[in-house]
Amino acid sequence: MKNKFFKHLYLNSNINKKGELLSVWWIFVLAVIALGIVIGVSVYYSAEVNINLVHADILGNRIAKCLIQDGKILYDMEKYDFFKECKINKKLFNEGDFFVKILINYDDKIIYDKNYGNSAYEKDCQILEKISSKSNLRCVKKKEIAEYNDKEVVLEIISGINQEGGRISLTNE
Amino acid sequence: MKMKNTIKNKFFKHSYFSKNMNKKGELGDIIGLKETIFLILNIIFFVILLSFAYNAGSRAFVYEESYAKQIVSIIDNSKPGMNILLDVKEGLEVGKENGIKLEDTFKIDDKENKVMVRLSSNGYMYNYFSDYDVKLSLQDNLLLISIGEKNIYNEK
Numbered sequence A: 001m002k003n004k005f006f007k008h009l010y011l012n013s014n015i016n017k018k019g020e021l022l023s024v025w026w027i028f029v030l031a032v033i034a035l036g037i038v039i040g041v042s043v044y045y046s047a048e049v050n051i052n053l054v055h056a057d058i059l060g061n062r063i064a065k066c067l068i069q070d071g072k073i074l075y076d077m078e079k080y081d082f083f084k085e086c087k088i089n090k091k092l093f094n095e096g097d098f099f100v101k102i103l104i105n106y107d108d109k110i111i112y113d114k115n116y117g118n119s120a121y122e123k124d125c126q127i128l129e130k131i132s133s134k135s136n137l138r139c140v141k142k143k144e145i146a147e148y149n150d151k152e153v154v155l156e157i158i159s160g161i162n163q164e165g166g167r168i169s170l171t172n173e
Numbered sequence B: 001m002k003m004k005n006t007i008k009n010k011f012f013k014h015s016y017f018s019k020n021m022n023k024k025g026e027l028g029d030i031i032g033l034k035e036t037i038f039l040i041l042n043i044i045f046f047v048i049l050l051s052f053a054y055n056a057g058s059r060a061f062v063y064e065e066s067y068a069k070q071i072v073s074i075i076d077n078s079k080p081g082m083n084i085l086l087d088v089k090e091g092l093e094v095g096k097e098n099g100i101k102l103e104d105t106f107k108i109d110d111k112e113n114k115v116m117v118r119l120s121s122n123g124y125m126y127n128y129f130s131d132y133d134v135k136l137s138l139q140d141n142l143l144l145i146s147i148g149e150k151n152i153y154n155e156k
Helices: A002-006 A010-015 A024-046 A052-067 A090-095 A121-130 B002-014 B033-056 B060-076 B089-097
Strands: A098-106 A109-117 A138-148 A151-161 A166-168 B083-087 B106-109 B114-117 B123-127 B132-139 B142-149
Touching: A024 B033, A024 B060, A052 A098, A052 A138, A052 A151, A052 B060, A090 A098, A090 A109, A098 A121, A098 A138, A121 A138, A121 A151, B060 B083, B060 B089, B060 B114, B060 B123, B060 B132, B060 B142, B106 B132
Parallel strands: none
Antiparallel strands: A098 A109, A098 A151, A138 A151, A166 B123, B083 B142, B106 B114, B114 B123, B132 B142
């Protein structure tokens, strides 16, 4: 039984005088190896590098820097135009891949709370804090202590980005 | 001498090539022609596979994505008035191999806030969030990213 099985295998073909080295079995083995490597390499390189965490961190830093100077919040937050003051593209935020939440806390009370961009990401960001997800969305939370209206407040900035790049063809231009 | 031959025979008795050895034990007959061709073909096969895996990392689409994301990170991390140089030598070589014109490789769409990198027939684009006036220009193998103030805000 065992001999009958090995009769068809490559190893046996070396021992067996009648056997061929480049047997169908050997070609099959090579094809399987080649297919495995090609699929593995293709999957590895086709996976997109997610820079949303870094990008969200840059966004959070930008907002913190444009809001606070010398430890003070420079603007009257009720009249504050986030897009204009921080030089951020409004249209892009309206398209839905970006989200920013600005919170100002004084004595554990929220005195200012405003969302920009896709507000649905607020909950998603809270979930992402607790569990890891395969989702493309990445969020960064920043806390800064600053002076606002002669009070020491805690400025909290939550920035989230769910951006995916895209391929362009010759016809896109 | 006899002892040595005994050891040699014992070794070859179990080896893969032993069946090809003739009685005289000439070197040319130890490895048969069939086995040599088989071995060479196998080596060629694995060299082709390894070179495929190695070259896959230097394909245009990998460079396109990485340059687009690098440029976007640079733009969003900078301030108006800054000029940044980025080495894009390897990417330009890939683009040249694919017949892409130099002026088509790195582009900015400031209406849509997009960076477009094309090193093959299919390029890659990525959005930057800053409302800056961005200009890209090639200086030999370096890409100059110039950041300027945009005059109109929130008009879009």
